[in-house]
Amino acid sequence: MAKERAPGKKGDAKAGGKKAQAGAGKSAGQKLAEKLFFTPKNCWADIDKKTEKEIEDFSRSYKEFLDRGKTERECVEAALALLRKRGFIDTESPGDAKLQPGARVYQNIRGKSLICAVLGKRPLAEGVNILGAHIDSPRIDLKQNPLYEDSDLALLDTHYYGGIKKYQWTAIPLAMHGLIITGEGRRTELRLGEEEGDPVFTITDLLPHLAREQMQKKAADAVEGEDLDVLAGSRPYGDEKVKERVKLQILALLHEKYGVTEEDFARSEIEFVPAFKARDLGFDRSMIGAYGHDDRCCAFPALRALLAAAEGAALKSGAPFAPQKTMICYLSDKEEIGSCGNTGAQSRSFENFIASLCGEASLARRCLSNSAMLSADVSAAYDPAYGGVFDKKNASFMGKGLVLTKYTGSGGKYGASDANAEFCSAVQAIMNRNKVKWQFGELGKVDKGGGGTIAHHAAKLGLEVLDCGIPVLSMHSPFEVISKIDLYTAYRGYIAFLREA
Numbered sequence: 001m002a003k004e005r006a007p008g009k010k011g012d013a014k015a016g017g018k019k020a021q022a023g024a025g026k027s028a029g030q031k032l033a034e035k036l037f038f039t040p041k042n043c044w045a046d047i048d049k050k051t052e053k054e055i056e057d058f059s060r061s062y063k064e065f066l067d068r069g070k071t072e073r074e075c076v077e078a079a080l081a082l083l084r085k086r087g088f089i090d091t092e093s094p095g096d097a098k099l100q101p102g103a104r105v106y107q108n109i110r111g112k113s114l115i116c117a118v119l120g121k122r123p124l125a126e127g128v129n130i131l132g133a134h135i136d137s138p139r140i141d142l143k144q145n146p147l148y149e150d151s152d153l154a155l156l157d158t159h160y161y162g163g164i165k166k167y168q169w170t171a172i173p174l175a176m177h178g179l180i181i182t183g184e185g186r187r188t189e190l191r192l193g194e195e196e197g198d199p200v201f202t203i204t205d206l207l208p209h210l211a212r213e214q215m216q217k218k219a220a221d222a223v224e225g226e227d228l229d230v231l232a233g234s235r236p237y238g239d240e241k242v243k244e245r246v247k248l249q250i251l252a253l254l255h256e257k258y259g260v261t262e263e264d265f266a267r268s269e270i271e272f273v274p275a276f277k278a279r280d281l282g283f284d285r286s287m288i289g290a291y292g293h294d295d296r297c298c299a300f301p302a303l304r305a306l307l308a309a310a311e312g313a314a315l316k317s318g319a320p321f322a323p324q325k326t327m328i329c330y331l332s333d334k335e336e337i338g339s340c341g342n343t344g345a346q347s348r349s350f351e352n353f354i355a356s357l358c359g360e361a362s363l364a365r366r367c368l369s370n371s372a373m374l375s376a377d378v379s380a381a382y383d384p385a386y387g388g389v390f391d392k393k394n395a396s397f398m399g400k401g402l403v404l405t406k407y408t409g410s411g412g413k414y415g416a417s418d419a420n421a422e423f424c425s426a427v428q429a430i431m432n433r434n435k436v437k438w439q440f441g442e443l444g445k446v447d448k449g450g451g452g453t454i455a456h457h458a459a460k461l462g463l464e465v466l467d468c469g470i471p472v473l474s475m476h477s478p479f480e481v482i483s484k485i486d487l488y489t490a491y492r493g494y495i496a497f498l499r500e501a
Contacts, residue, residue, distance in 0.1 A: 127370030162336030396441030410450020
């Protein structure tokens with residue numbers, strides 16, 4: 001193995017000489033173009049062996065996080081495990097003596113969203129630095145009264161969650177996740193279909209031999225929402241005098257294992273997600289294919305960035321490191337359905353957390369108005385198979401780093417926050433100073449569709465906010481794709497923002 005050269009040695013002089021030779025033959029116009037054009041390059045071209053190992057290690061931990069957290073509840077539990085290992089404490093008390101500079105605190109919001117912070121030295125009235133992502137993903141939810149029998153088959157009636165192409169969810173293995181609460185108040189967490197030997201579930205599709213009419217429909221109508229029923233069983237209960245014997249057999253099994261009755265479905269949260277694990281993708285293993293990249297590929301590096309930024313420099317006194325400004329990571333719920341509910345970004349949960357840190361409402365308002373946030377959410381990666389829906393000049397590309405999106409929304413920027421020039425400039429400067437590669441990115445052509453993030457909800461609080469995330473292929477499908485180097489670049493960019501914004 002060749003010995004690595006230390007910075008500033010002969011190898012660097014040779015490299016500098018080669019660059020000088022390469023630049024010597026360039027015309028004045030070429031040199032001017034290099035100065036004036038913004039041309040993001042593929043990030044893989046500039047990494048060394050050490051960085052490549054860091055990328056692989058980070059990707060491995062991310063895949064483990066994905067496999068562990070396929071619902072927002074599971075993501076919160078996985079995140080809490082990381083926080084508790086790093087000394088974060090659960091607190092909602094504004095007068096707690098522990099809330100001193102350097103304190104590491106979190107608030108678990110009903111088990112479905114999470115806020116964590118490292119308190120800084122500067123007064124909260126000067127603002128805080130925030131990374132905001134969401135941890136819910138499109139999926140299939142059970143209805144309140146889902147179980148029925150038809151033609152000796154037990155089926156579960158569903159209501160899809162978030163924006164999906166319904167036909168993509170048929171004829172694939174599904175796993176059942178969720179929380180059941182019985183009439184006696186017993187709580188049981190479900191996770192069936194993920195382990196080797198577990199049964200899986202599926203939503204059936206029509207065979208092509210009989211699908212002539214189906215194939216003539218628009219893709220949006222090929223599979224109706226009411227037809228997304230999960231196949232759950234086919235064996236009848238052993239009493240011929242009972243009606244709906246297959247349904248009874250399923251309920252008998254659920255009651256034996258979990259104490260469940262049919263009434264309990266109405267108060268439970270049961271979700272179906274793809275039953276496969278996150279995998280390396282491609283001959284070169286440069287990508288990750290998985291369910292739930294949107295938005296966990298931003299939520300995970302945001303959380304890890306807070307942990308990394310919290311370490312800071314080791315202090316001889318042994319006291320916890322305290323950053324200059326307070327740093328916060330906010331992992332919200334229900335973004336895929338409008339950030340509604342008391343665990344979504346439209347709730348007062350984040351405001352209440354800031355108020356608990358500040359201790360008084362007027363101080364909390366000043367804190368929010370002086371704060372800066374990256375809305376850590378994904379962007380649509382340019383797909384050459386569907387290039388017609390993208391504005392290639394303004395699209396984001398796999399492997400070219402972090403995506404800065406000034407505005408989202410649809411049509412005439414409806415539903416966007418549209419970050420101001422000053423804040424865009426400040427964020428770009430942070431990335432440039434820290435040599436974090438970034439690119440522009442919009443969702444697609446102006447009138448082809450659109451989408452939103454939690455940015456416009458954060459903007460209502462008076463924050464400076466800019467969307468900043470990772471490009472994704474096959475977004476909202478059961479198997480989305482990202483680049484490992486974009487994931488790692490986001491992690492580095494989020495650390496830089498927390499430390500310098």
